Amino acid sequence: MIFRIYSLFPEFFESPLKCGLLGKAITGGLIDVSVVDIRSYSLNKHRRCDDYPYGGGSGMVIMPEPLFAAFEANETGDSKVIYMSPSGSLLNQGVVKRLSKEKEISILCGNYEGIDQRVIDSFVDEEISIGDYVLSGGEFAALILLDSVARYIPGFMSNEESLIEESFESDLLEYPQWTRPAEFRGHKVPEVLLSGDHDKIKNWRHEKRIEKTRLKRPDLYKKYLERLLLRE
Numbered sequence: 001m002i003f004r005i006y007s008l009f010p011e012f013f014e015s016p017l018k019c020g021l022l023g024k025a026i027t028g029g030l031i032d033v034s035v036v037d038i039r040s041y042s043l044n045k046h047r048r049c050d051d052y053p054y055g056g057g058s059g060m061v062i063m064p065e066p067l068f069a070a071f072e073a074n075e076t077g078d079s080k081v082i083y084m085s086p087s088g089s090l091l092n093q094g095v096v097k098r099l100s101k102e103k104e105i106s107i108l109c110g111n112y113e114g115i116d117q118r119v120i121d122s123f124v125d126e127e128i129s130i131g132d133y134v135l136s137g138g139e140f141a142a143l144i145l146l147d148s149v150a151r152y153i154p155g156f157m158s159n160e161e162s163l164i165e166e167s168f169e170s171d172l173l174e175y176p177q178w179t180r181p182a183e184f185r186g187h188k189v190p191e192v193l194l195s196g197d198h199d200k201i202k203n204w205r206h207e208k209r210i211e212k213t214r215l216k217r218p219d220l221y222k223k224y225l226e227r228l229l230l231r232e
């Protein structure tokens with residue numbers, strides 16, 4: 001899968017793209033991530049990319065010229081173009097799974113007060129927000145989108161089964177986890193997990209997922225119940 005990230009701060013991505021599973025997926029050739037430096041497309045002799053907003057108001061807006069030039073030079077026409085924006089639809093696991101089926105994704109990062117609307121109207125297929133709060137730059141959000149989508153690409157996870165029972169699958173959170181030692185500072189691992197009885201463990205974990213979701217995320221629990229009722 002190909003990812004292209006448009007940013008005024010390409011250096012932001014240097015270490016995140018080298019670390020952990022994401023780093024491994026890139027060096028292993030499973031995903032191809034390139035970062036397009038918007039500033040290098042500026043026609044301005046000082047490489048300036050922002051200007052005052054028409055109509056007044058605080059802050060600066062990214063100008064259309066460098067963004068149009070960057071898109072025209074890099075887009076193939078096969079890419080889903082996403083603008084990270086607080087005005088977008090909220091990112092969730094359903095959106096992540098849907099996007100993981102794309103061949104090519106381009107992610108545009110805004111900065112300052114945002115970008116000229118003509119860029120959105122001309123190039124953007126979808127606006128995505130990572131939550132109801134405001135970041136200083138789309139780079140933070142782009143990394144979150146990239147990482148969450150990449151996890152669904154076959155071969156990214158060393159154990160793909162972990163995608164099946166994790167949080168948000170079937171509208172439930174994941175069951176609690178323990179590792180060795182079986183007793184630590186007087187706290188014991190639940191007996192059932194040491195029993196070796198796989199059916200019993202499976203049922204117990206399912207019960208724990210339901211209990212945890214009911215307590216921690218009543219909104220999600222409601223969705224889970226509604227889906228159960230629909231199935232009956």
Ligand code: SAH
Binds near residue numbers: 084111132134
């Ligand atoms: N003035 C804008 C906020 C600009 S924040 C407003 O009120 O909506 C600067 C950039 O950070 C944005 O252009 C966007 O790319 C990014 N950003 C900020 N919050 C975000 C969020 N919740 N999700 C995704 N991107 C966000």
